[in-house]
Amino acid sequence: MPKPCRYWLMKSEPDVYSIDDLKKNKTSCWEGVRNYQARNFMRDDMNVGDWVLFHHSNAKPPGVAGVAKVCRTAYPDHTQFDPKSNYHDPKSDPDNPRWQMVDVKFVEKFKDMVTLDQLKAEKKLEGMRVIQRGQRLSVQPVEKKHFAHVLKMAAAKTEIP
Numbered sequence: 001m002p003k004p005c006r007y008w009l010m011k012s013e014p015d016v017y018s019i020d021d022l023k024k025n026k027t028s029c030w031e032g033v034r035n036y037q038a039r040n041f042m043r044d045d046m047n048v049g050d051w052v053l054f055h056h057s058n059a060k061p062p063g064v065a066g067v068a069k070v071c072r073t074a075y076p077d078h079t080q081f082d083p084k085s086n087y088h089d090p091k092s093d094p095d096n097p098r099w100q101m102v103d104v105k106f107v108e109k110f111k112d113m114v115t116l117d118q119l120k121a122e123k124k125l126e127g128m129r130v131i132q133r134g135q136r137l138s139v140q141p142v143e144k145k146h147f148a149h150v151l152k153m154a155a156a157k158t159e160i161p
Contacts, residue, residue, distance in 0.1 A: 003047045005047075005049055005050060005051065005160075005161065006045060006046065006047065006050045006051075006141065007050065007051045007052075007053075007141065007142040007143065007144055007146075007147040007160075008041070008046065008050060008051065008052045008053070008070075008139060008140065008141060008142055009052070009053040009055050009064070009129070009130050009139075009140050009141075009142050010030060010052050010053070010054060010055065010068070010104070010138065010139050011055045011056075011057040011137075011138040011139075012054070012055070012056065012057065012138075013056070013057055013058040013059070014056040014058075014059050014065075015058075018056065018065070019054045019056070019065040019066040019106075019109045020109065022054065022066075022068060022104065022105075022106045023066075023106045023109055025106075026105060026106055027071055027103055027104065027105040027106070028103065028104060029072075029077075029101050029102070029103050030042070030101050030102050030103070030104055030139075031077050031078070031079045031087060031101045032077070032079060032086070032087040032101075033077070033099065033100075033101065033138055033139060034087065034089070034099065035137060035138065035139075037137060038137050038138050038139035038140070039098075039099060039100055039139075041137075041139045041140070041141065042074045042100050042101065042102050042139055043074040043100045044074075045141070046070050046073060046074065046102050047070065047073060048070055048071060048072065048073060049069060049070065050069065050070040051067065051068075051069055051107075051147060051160055052067065052068040052069060052070065052104055053066075053067065053142060053147065053150055054066045054067065054068050054104075055130065056113065057138075061113070061115040061116060061117065062115070062116045063113040063114050063115035063116050063117075063118070063119070064110070064113060064114045064119070064150055064154065065109060065110060065113045066106075066107070066108050066109040066110050067107040067108045067110075067151070067156065067158045068104040068105060068106055068107055069104065069105050069107055070102050070103070070104055071103050071104060071105040072102060072103035073102060074100040074101065074102050075100065075101065075102075076097035076099070076100060076101075077097070077099040077100055077101040079099075080092040080097060080098060080099045081094060081097075087099075107158055108156055108157055108158045110154040110155075110156060111154070111155065112154070113154075114150055114153045114154050116130070116131070118153065119131050119150070119153075122149070122153065124145075124146075124149050125146050125149060125150070127143070127146075128142065128143070128146045129141070129142070130142075144160070147160060148160055
C-alpha cells in the first residue's frame with residue numbers, strides 16, 4: 001500500500017548549499033543533520049515523492065527559496081565517519097550509524113524568495129512550525145494547507161496533489 005505524501009521544510013545555509021546549487025546538481029544528499037528529532041523525521045517519516053520547501057537559513061533575509069522532492073529514503077550519513085568533515089561524529093558506530101540523510105531533487109526555484117517576515121505576517125500560516133518562536137529544527141513537517149499557501153505566495157509553477 002503506498003504511503004501518503006507528506007510535506008516538509010528543510011533548512012540550509014545558502015553559503016553552504018543553496019537552491020541554486022541544487023538546481024545545478026539536480027539531486028543531492030541532505031547530509032549533516034545532527035539533531036535527533038530532525039534525524040527521526042528523515043529516518044522514520046520521509047518517503048520518496050514527499051514535497052520539500054527549501055529554506056535558506058542564516059541568510060539576509062532568511063526564507064523559502066524553492067521546492068524540492070525527496071528522491072531517496074534515509075540511509076547512513078557518510079560524513080559522520082569522516083574526521084575531516086564538519087559533521088564528523090566520533091561516537092557514531094559504523095555498525096549502528098547514529099545519523100541518517102535523504103536525497104532530494106530540484107523542482108523549482110522561486111522568482112522571489114518568500115521571506116521569513118512574509119511568512120510570519122501571513123495569517124493563513126498560523127501554526128506553521130518555522131514561524132513559531134524557538135523553532136530551529138533544520139527538518140520539520142509542514143501541513144499541506146501551509147505548503148500550498150507558501151506556493152501561492154511565491155507565485156510558484158509547482159502544483160501539489
